[in-house]
Amino acid sequence: MKVAWAGSRHAVEVADRMACLVASDPVFRKDTRTMLSRKELFKDTLKKAAHAWKRTVELHLTEEEANLLRLYIDQPGYVDLHWVMFVPAIKGQGTEEQQKKWLTMAYKFQIIGTYAQTELGHGSNVQGLETTATFDPSTDEFIMHSPTLTSSKWWPGGLGKTSTHAVVYARLITEGKDYGIHGFIMQLRSLDDHSPLPGITIGDIGGKFGSGAYNSMDNGVMRLDHVRIPRDQMLMRLAQVTREGKYVHSDVPKQLLYGTMVYVRQTIVADASRALSRAVCIAVRYGAIRKQFGSKAGGPETQVLNYKTQQSRLFPFLASAYAFRFVGQWLKWLYTDVTQKLESKDFSTLPEAHACTAGLKSVTTSATADAIEECQKLCGGHGYLNSSGLPELFAVNLPACTYEGDNVVLLLQVARFLMKTVSQVASGKQPVGTTAYMGNIQHLMQCKSVVNTVEDWLNPAAIKEVFEARALRMAVNCAQNISKAPSQEEGFSELSPDLVEAAVAHVQLIIVTKFIEKLQEDILGHGVKEQLQKLCGIYALHLIHNERLGKLYAQVRPNAVALVDAFDYTDHYLGSALGRYDGDVYSALYKEAWKDPLNETVVPDGYQEHLRPLLKQQLKLSRL
Numbered sequence: 334m335k336v337a338w339a340g341s342r343h344a345v346e347v348a349d350r351m352a353c354l355v356a357s358d359p360v361f362r363k364d365t366r367t368m369l370s371r372k373e374l375f376k377d378t379l380k381k382a383a384h385a386w387k388r389t390v391e392l393h394l395t396e397e398e399a400n401l402l403r404l405y406i407d408q409p410g411y412v413d414l415h416w417v418m419f420v421p422a423i424k425g426q427g428t429e430e431q432q433k434k435w436l437t438m439a440y441k442f443q444i445i446g447t448y449a450q451t452e453l454g455h456g457s458n459v460q461g462l463e464t465t466a467t468f469d470p471s472t473d474e475f476i477m478h479s480p481t482l483t484s485s486k487w488w489p490g491g492l493g494k495t496s497t498h499a500v501v502y503a504r505l506i507t508e509g510k511d512y513g514i515h516g517f518i519m520q521l522r523s524l525d526d527h528s529p530l531p532g533i534t535i536g537d538i539g540g541k542f543g544s545g546a547y548n549s550m551d552n553g554v555m556r557l558d559h560v561r562i563p564r565d566q567m568l569m570r571l572a573q574v575t576r577e578g579k580y581v582h583s584d585v586p587k588q589l590l591y592g593t594m595v596y597v598r599q600t601i602v603a604d605a606s607r608a609l610s611r612a613v614c615i616a617v618r619y620g621a622i623r624k625q626f627g628s629k630a631g632g633p634e635t636q637v638l639n640y641k642t643q644q645s646r647l648f649p650f651l652a653s654a655y656a657f658r659f660v661g662q663w664l665k666w667l668y669t670d671v672t673q674k675l676e677s678k679d680f681s682t683l684p685e686a687h688a689c690t691a692g693l694k695s696v697t698t699s700a701t702a703d704a705i706e707e708c709q710k711l712c713g714g715h716g717y718l719n720s721s722g723l724p725e726l727f728a729v730n731l732p733a734c735t736y737e738g739d740n741v742v743l744l745l746q747v748a749r750f751l752m753k754t755v756s757q758v759a760s761g762k763q764p765v766g767t768t769a770y771m772g773n774i775q776h777l778m779q780c781k782s783v784v785n786t787v788e789d790w791l792n793p794a795a796i797k798e799v800f801e802a803r804a805l806r807m808a809v810n811c812a813q814n815i816s817k818a819p820s821q822e823e824g825f826s827e828l829s830p831d832l833v834e835a836a837v838a839h840v841q842l843i844i845v846t847k848f849i850e851k852l853q854e855d856i857l858g859h860g861v862k863e864q865l866q867k868l869c870g871i872y873a874l875h876l877i878h879n880e881r882l883g884k885l886y887a888q889v890r891p892n893a894v895a896l897v898d899a900f901d902y903t904d905h906y907l908g909s910a911l912g913r914y915d916g917d918v919y920s921a922l923y924k925e926a927w928k929d930p931l932n933e934t935v936v937p938d939g940y941q942e943h944l945r946p947l948l949k950q951q952l953k954l955s956r957l
């Protein structure tokens with residue numbers, strides 16, 4: 334099952350090696366993270382990142398190993414933005430020459446970059462960004478400026494205190510004309526003493542949700558006061574400005590400006606499955622240890638994991654973790670395929686890639702955030718302790734519903750793609766890729782339920798057809814209602830809640846389809862395929878509230894712990910007293926409690942000033 338989860342024996346081997354490397358290095362300890370002040374936590378992140386780089390160089394780690402090292406360190410920091418956004422932005426939007434110049438320094442960590450797009454006044458609406466980049470032909474420079482308070486760059490990770498450079502998104506103005514948003518490389522800080530360069534006001538935006546989580550990251554604010562940069566620091570793969578100031582658009586779609594976001598969205602689907610699997614691992618293992626009620630005449634109490642309510646709340650998340658893992662593996666393939674096609678100027682699958690990355694990022698991160706919160710409740714009171722690992726897991730993954738694109742905004746993008754497809758089908762065009770099912774419109778709009786017997790519900794073809802009919806009917810229904818509106822735009826706006834639902838149904842069809850396709854592959858291990866078939870059934874049927882589920886839960890229960898052990902997480906990475914591999918929960922909880930700084934003294938600070946006088950005074954009063 335480990336191989337099915339990891340994707341290959343090689344992946345299992347590399348993951349094990351990197352996880353153990355991190356778990357065995359005291360610099361990477363995580364158990365005190367939620368007890369540190371904001372400044373201590375930030376400094377701890379700097380220390381870990383520097384140590385990680387040192388180990389990467391010493392051990393000659395590959396890019397795959399270094400990424401896993403960063404992942405198992407599991408502490409949001411500037412390095413994430415450097416590797417996950419700054420480098421990909423230059424790769425995707427820079428010319429060969431610009432890539433050579435800037436990536437050489439970035440790969441050697443001679444510069445530290447971030448992705449500065451969002452502003453105080455705009456995040457979702459990229460075309461509404463206000464930062465300006467005005468070309469000055471007299472000096473062959475762009476003047477970077479924050480014209481309003483709301484144009485202040487706001488949120489970029491690492492911007493506050495760490496990044497020396499950024500890809501800054503701004504309105505390109507030349508010859509008095511505004512050509513919209515483009516990317517520019519800017520140096521922000523001196524490479525000698527790290528002080529901000531002239532004209533740049535920069536700082537951290539303040540504390541964030543949770544006690545650890547993104548408080549380890551210096552999300553920043555930046556204001557630019559007519560900062561001049563050379564013309565060749567405009568990222569010029571998509572467009573350029575000539576020495577004379579002429580704007581020249583290249584022959585690639587302008588949407589490639591958004592390519593970095595598409596890349597990160599596909600990585601976030603894999604991250605969501607990982608985060609969800611960690612929460613499920615904790616809740617399943619603890620559910621097997623925790624006993625409550627049910628003892629007959631002094632016998633052992635009942636494992637809470639045996640309660641049907643616990644199973645009906647938890648097992649859909651176990652199934653979702655595997656479902657998101659497999660669709661994430663497919664999405665990575667889709668993204669790679671689109672990127673290769675772009676190299677040969679084939680842009681035909683760009684809309685599909687946008688819709689799939691936007692939709693899957695949205696559906697998987699929303700489901701994961703909700704599931705982690707529920708896993709906290711599934712562990713009772715102890716789930717609310719930081720030592721359970723669940724509050725931190727929730728706080729770190731909740732913002733994934735917002736960053737890299739607000740989930741509703743992204744689902745509306747999917748809806749726009751679906752409406753276009755429905756209208757193309759109506760005009761006789763055969764849809765392809767993830768919308769191919771829409772070509773089957775006659776059959777799917779009329780077909781009666783293809784599932785009649787209870788057994789049908791476990792027939793993958795039947796389940797797939799149910800999901801296709803559901804998605805298609807919701808999309809066609811929206812299209813018909815939009816066509817009744819005074820205008821397409823008004824109709825789209827009026828119907829947007831229904832369109833979001835239709836987009837979710839389409840994305841869930843993709844997830845179910847990819848799970849079914851995964852089961853058609855050769856899957857190693859005795860009985861593994863059967864277990865995955867049950868999980869596929871649970872994932873699909875829980876979305877349509879099917880009464881078949883109870884039986885499936887009972888069949889999965891005996892293997893539930895084995896199915897989470899297959900995630901192969903070290904106790905260090907799981908970071909949970911409840912989810913420990915050895916199940917020694919109560920002594921772990923007890924041991925963790927004493928680490929809290931509050932327990933450094935038996936009489937707490939504040940007793941002399943605030944508690945003793947109060948108690949003495951009340952005592953005196955009571956004797957009057």
Ligand SMILES: CCCCC/C=C\C/C=C\C/C=C\C/C=C\CCCC(=O)SCCNC(=O)CCNC(=O)[C@H](O)C(C)(C)COP(=O)(O)OP(=O)(O)OC[C@H]1O[C@@H](n2cnc3c(N)ncnc32)[C@H](O)[C@@H]1OP(=O)(O)O
Nearest residue numbers: 409413417456457458459460588591594604687736737738
């Ligand atoms: C590691 C730490 C531990 C824990 C973390 C775990 C995992 C994290 C892993 C990695 C992440 C790294 C660190 C973590 C922290 C933070 C990272 C987050 C960083 C950010 O948070 S970074 C900012 C993100 N900020 C956005 O995400 C803005 C969203 N807002 C938009 O994206 C646009 O604003 C949109 C699309 C809403 C409207 O854009 P618009 O107004 O220009 O376009 P419009 O809607 O009119 O569409 C015109 C035509 O373009 C097509 N089109 C649009 N977009 C396309 C695309 N991407 N590709 C291809 N085609 C596209 C349409 O489909 C249409 O096509 P058609 O015309 O054919 O219909």
Ligand SMILES: Cc1cc2nc3c(=O)[nH]c(=O)nc-3n(C[C@H](O)[C@H](O)[C@H](O)COP(=O)(O)OP(=O)(O)OC[C@H]3O[C@@H](n4cnc5c(N)ncnc54)[C@H](O)[C@@H]3O)c2cc1C
Nearest residue numbers: 448450451455456457488489490732735736737738739741
């Ligand atoms: C932890 C974290 C890290 C981040 N890191 C970075 C970074 O490194 N670099 C960077 O550039 N940015 C970063 N961001 C910013 C992030 O990308 C934006 O917050 C995100 O894109 C959402 O945009 P917004 O904040 O403007 O939300 P808004 O769009 O203002 O959302 C507010 C509400 O309005 C709704 N809404 C907005 N538009 C519509 C519409 N057309 N129709 C219906 N509803 C709508 C949304 O659904 C939401 O409910 C980060 C954010 C977080 C939380």
